[in-house]
Amino acid sequence: MLKHNFIHELKTLTRNRWMLFLGIIILVFFSFATFNGHQKVEKRALDINAAKQEVKDADQEMLMLIDSVERGMEVSAPYWTIPTSPMAVGNYHPRVAAMDPEPWAFIATGQSDLFTHYVKPTVAGDDHTLNYTEMTSPIQLLFGSFDISFVIIYLLPLIIVAFSYNILSSERENGSLRLLASNSISLQKWVIQKLAFRFLFVALVSILVLGGIFLIKGFDLFSNFGEFLSLVLVMLGYVLFWFVLAFIINISSGSSAKNAIVLLGLWVGLVLLVPSILNQLGNSIYPMPSRTLMINDMRQIKVDVSQKQDEILDNYLRDHPEYAINDTTENRSFYHRYMASQMLVKKELEPAVSEFEDQLKRQQQWLNQFKWLSPAILVQESMNHIAGTSTSDYESYRKQVSEFADIWRNHFMPLLYNNQKFSEADYKDLPSFQYKSKKTSVKANLLLLFVISLILGLTFGISHVIKGKKASMAMN
Amino acid sequence: MINTNNLTKQYGDHIALDRLNLNIEQGEIYCLLGANGAGKTTTINLLLGFIQPTSGSAFINQLNVQENQKKSKRFLAYIPENLMLYPTLSAVENLRYFSGIGGKEFSIDELEGFLTEAGLQKEAHHKRIASFSKGMRQKVGIAIALAKDAKVLLLDEPTSGLDPKASNEFGQLLQTLKNKGVAILMATHDLFRAKEVATTIGIMKEGKLKQEFTAKDITLQQLEEVYLNTMDYKQLVP
Known part of the structure; x- marks a missing residue:
C-alpha cells in the first residue's frame, strides 16, 4: 500500500499543482528570509567595523599626539585629553568590545534587534550603566523579523495545515472514502502514509531550498555542517510535530472546515498564545528589579563616597602598598581619588547587581520548566542558539564586556597610581577585546521536540484503540 | 456467499x-x-x-x-450510488491505485483489459476521470471489482x-459478473x-x-x- 499511496500522492499533488505551489512558496519565503537575515547581519558587521575603524583612526591621532609630546612640541588639545596621561587614553581612546556575528546569525534575529553589538568601556565609566539596548521600531518588535526562524516557526506550520487539514475529510466529502474503505486497508495507516509523503515532501523541499540558497549566497555550508545539521533536525522535529497534530485532527474526523479551524486554533495557541502567556507569567512571578532604580542607587552611593574620597583613597593605598612605595611624587589628583572610590562603588553595588542577575536567572529557569508546552519556544530557542542570538549569548557577551572593562581599568591603575606617563611603547600592550562565542547544544531541545511528537502520537493512538473508535466508523 | x-x-x-x-x-x-x-x-x-x-x-x-x-x-467490491474516483487521474491510474491498495499489481495491458471487459471504450482508458459521465465511472467501478476478482x-x-x-449496459455487465460466479447484492x-x-x-x-x-x-x-x-x-x- 505504501508504494501505491506514495505514487498516488505524487501524481495527484503534481497534477493539481499543489507541489509546484508549495515549492514556490517555500522557495520565496526562505529566499526572502535569508536575504533579510543577511541584510541585518551585514548591517551589524558594518556598524562594528565602522566603530573599529573609528578607534583605529583615533589611535593614529593619539600616537601622533604622543609623539609630538614626547618630542617636546606643543600640542593644541585640552590637557586632560592629552594621551600621555593614562586616564586620557583609558577614557578617550577605549577599545571596541564587539560581539561579532556568528556565521549563522542570519537565520534568527533573536535578541539582536534589542541589544547593541558593541560598546566601549572606559576606565572611569560604570560597567553597569553601559547601555546595551538598541533603538528598535515597536512595529518591528510586534511583528517580528522575517528571518528563517520566522518562516520555520510561524509559516511552515500554516503551510502544513493548508497541506494536510483535509486528508481524510476531503475523501469523505468527495465521496471516495466509502470506496476506499471497502478495501481491506486500515484507514489510519492510509492517512499516516499520505501524511508521511507530505512530510517527506515538505522536509525535502525545505532542506533543498535552504541548502541551495545558502550555497548560492556563498555560505560555507561544509565548514558549518554541524550547525546546518542541527538547523535541519530542529526544523524536521518541528515539521513532524505539526504533521502529528494534523494526523490526530484528521483521524478525529471532523469536516474539512472544522479540521482547518481546529488546526489554526492550535497554531494560534501554540505559536502565539503559549509563548506570550509564559513570558507574561514569568515577568509577573519573577519581576525584574528596575534598572533605573539600580542606577539611582548607584548615583546615591557615588554621592556618599564622593564626600569621603580622601579617606577612601587612603584606605585604597593601604590595601595597595605597592603604589605608595613606587610613588615618589606623592601627587594625588582627581583621578586617584575617583578611581579608588569607583572600586568601592562597584563593591557596594554588588548586592543590587547580583539581585538583578539572580532574578533574571530565576525567571529564565522558570520559563525553561515550561518550554515544552510550546514546540515553537523550543525551536526559537534552538535557532537562537545556533545563530548566537539567544538571551544567554547576550548575557555571556555582557559578562565578557564586564570582565574586559575590569582588565581595561586595571591596565591603567599601575600607571595612574605610580604617576607614570603613557608612552608610545605602551600602546602595543593595550588590552583588546575578543568575543568568545558561547556554544550551546540544541540536542536537549531536539530530543524534547521528537519526544513530544512521539508522546502525542502514541497517546492518541492508544486512546483511540482503547475507545475502539475505528476511523472507518467516521464515514457515517 | x-x-x-x-x-x-x-x-x-x-x-x-x-x-x-x-x-x-x-x-x-x-x-x-x-x-x-x-x-x-x-x-x-x-x-x-x-x-x-x-x-x-x-x-x-x-x-x-x-x-x-x-x-x-x-x-468484496462495492459500488456506491455516486462512484467518486480521483478526477486528476486517468481510468487506468484509478484502477491501478484501487487494485494496488488492495494488494494486487497489474500491468498496463491487464488494467486496460479489465476496463475493456467492463465496457469502457479504449480511447477513455487514459483520459482523466474528471471528464467521465456517471455511467463511465460506474464502468471503472466494475473494472475495479473485476481486477479485485471479487x-x-x-x-x-x-x-x-x-x-x-x-x-442497460450496466445491467449487461452485472450479468457478465453473475456468469462469473459473483454474488451480487444491489439496493435499488x-x-x-x-x-x-x-x-x-x-x-x-x-x-x-x-x-x-x-x-x-x-x-x-x-x-x-x-x-x-x-x-x-x-x-x-x-
Missing part, C-alpha cells in the same frame, strides 16, 4: 434494520427494493463493516464481517441517474432494472424484509403491483 443472520441495527428507538435474514449464493443477483429509509443502505453498510449491528451477524464468504473486517473486504459485489443505487442506454429503486437483472428480489419496508421472490416467477407489472401494495401506495395507482 452473502449471509445475514437476524441482522438488526437500531439507532435509539428507531429500528433501521429488523432481523434481516439473507442468503445470496454465487452467481446470484439479489435486488433489494424499497423506499428511502427502508434499510437497504444500512444493510450494505453492515455488510461492509462501516457500522456495527445492534444484534445478529453478517457474513461474507463465511467470514463474520464484524470479527474479520479486513479479511472479509478482500472478497466474490461479492455490493451495489447501492448504481443505476440512479444513468440514462437508459447506460443503465429501479423496478425495471431489478426485474431485468435479478435472480431474487426482496422488498423492504421500515427495516423489514416484507417480500421475497424469484425474479423469473414474476412479471414487471406484478412486481410493480406487489411493490406498491407493500409500500401502501395502492391508492395512487389509477
Whole structure:
C-alpha cells in the first residue's frame, strides 16, 4: 500500500499543482528570509567595523599626539585629553568590545534587534550603566523579523495545515472514502502514509531550498555542517510535530472546515498564545528589579563616597602598598581619588547587581520548566542558539564586556597610581577585546521536540484503540 | 456467499434494520427494493463493516464481517450510488491505485483489459476521470471489482441517474459478473432494472424484509403491483 499511496500522492499533488505551489512558496519565503537575515547581519558587521575603524583612526591621532609630546612640541588639545596621561587614553581612546556575528546569525534575529553589538568601556565609566539596548521600531518588535526562524516557526506550520487539514475529510466529502474503505486497508495507516509523503515532501523541499540558497549566497555550508545539521533536525522535529497534530485532527474526523479551524486554533495557541502567556507569567512571578532604580542607587552611593574620597583613597593605598612605595611624587589628583572610590562603588553595588542577575536567572529557569508546552519556544530557542542570538549569548557577551572593562581599568591603575606617563611603547600592550562565542547544544531541545511528537502520537493512538473508535466508523 | 443472520441495527428507538435474514449464493443477483429509509443502505453498510449491528451477524464468504473486517473486504467490491474516483487521474491510474491498495499489481495491458471487459471504450482508458459521465465511472467501478476478482459485489443505487442506454449496459455487465460466479447484492429503486437483472428480489419496508421472490416467477407489472401494495401506495395507482 505504501508504494501505491506514495505514487498516488505524487501524481495527484503534481497534477493539481499543489507541489509546484508549495515549492514556490517555500522557495520565496526562505529566499526572502535569508536575504533579510543577511541584510541585518551585514548591517551589524558594518556598524562594528565602522566603530573599529573609528578607534583605529583615533589611535593614529593619539600616537601622533604622543609623539609630538614626547618630542617636546606643543600640542593644541585640552590637557586632560592629552594621551600621555593614562586616564586620557583609558577614557578617550577605549577599545571596541564587539560581539561579532556568528556565521549563522542570519537565520534568527533573536535578541539582536534589542541589544547593541558593541560598546566601549572606559576606565572611569560604570560597567553597569553601559547601555546595551538598541533603538528598535515597536512595529518591528510586534511583528517580528522575517528571518528563517520566522518562516520555520510561524509559516511552515500554516503551510502544513493548508497541506494536510483535509486528508481524510476531503475523501469523505468527495465521496471516495466509502470506496476506499471497502478495501481491506486500515484507514489510519492510509492517512499516516499520505501524511508521511507530505512530510517527506515538505522536509525535502525545505532542506533543498535552504541548502541551495545558502550555497548560492556563498555560505560555507561544509565548514558549518554541524550547525546546518542541527538547523535541519530542529526544523524536521518541528515539521513532524505539526504533521502529528494534523494526523490526530484528521483521524478525529471532523469536516474539512472544522479540521482547518481546529488546526489554526492550535497554531494560534501554540505559536502565539503559549509563548506570550509564559513570558507574561514569568515577568509577573519573577519581576525584574528596575534598572533605573539600580542606577539611582548607584548615583546615591557615588554621592556618599564622593564626600569621603580622601579617606577612601587612603584606605585604597593601604590595601595597595605597592603604589605608595613606587610613588615618589606623592601627587594625588582627581583621578586617584575617583578611581579608588569607583572600586568601592562597584563593591557596594554588588548586592543590587547580583539581585538583578539572580532574578533574571530565576525567571529564565522558570520559563525553561515550561518550554515544552510550546514546540515553537523550543525551536526559537534552538535557532537562537545556533545563530548566537539567544538571551544567554547576550548575557555571556555582557559578562565578557564586564570582565574586559575590569582588565581595561586595571591596565591603567599601575600607571595612574605610580604617576607614570603613557608612552608610545605602551600602546602595543593595550588590552583588546575578543568575543568568545558561547556554544550551546540544541540536542536537549531536539530530543524534547521528537519526544513530544512521539508522546502525542502514541497517546492518541492508544486512546483511540482503547475507545475502539475505528476511523472507518467516521464515514457515517 | 452473502449471509445475514437476524441482522438488526437500531439507532435509539428507531429500528433501521429488523432481523434481516439473507442468503445470496454465487452467481446470484439479489435486488433489494424499497423506499428511502427502508434499510437497504444500512444493510450494505453492515455488510461492509462501516457500522456495527445492534444484534445478529453478517457474513461474507463465511467470514463474520464484524470479527474479520479486513479479511472479509478482500472478497468484496462495492459500488456506491455516486462512484467518486480521483478526477486528476486517468481510468487506468484509478484502477491501478484501487487494485494496488488492495494488494494486487497489474500491468498496463491487464488494467486496460479489465476496463475493456467492463465496457469502457479504449480511447477513455487514459483520459482523466474528471471528464467521465456517471455511467463511465460506474464502468471503472466494475473494472475495479473485476481486477479485485471479487466474490461479492455490493451495489447501492448504481443505476440512479444513468440514462437508459447506460443503465442497460450496466445491467449487461452485472450479468457478465453473475456468469462469473459473483454474488451480487444491489439496493435499488429501479423496478425495471431489478426485474431485468435479478435472480431474487426482496422488498423492504421500515427495516423489514416484507417480500421475497424469484425474479423469473414474476412479471414487471406484478412486481410493480406487489411493490406498491407493500409500500401502501395502492391508492395512487389509477
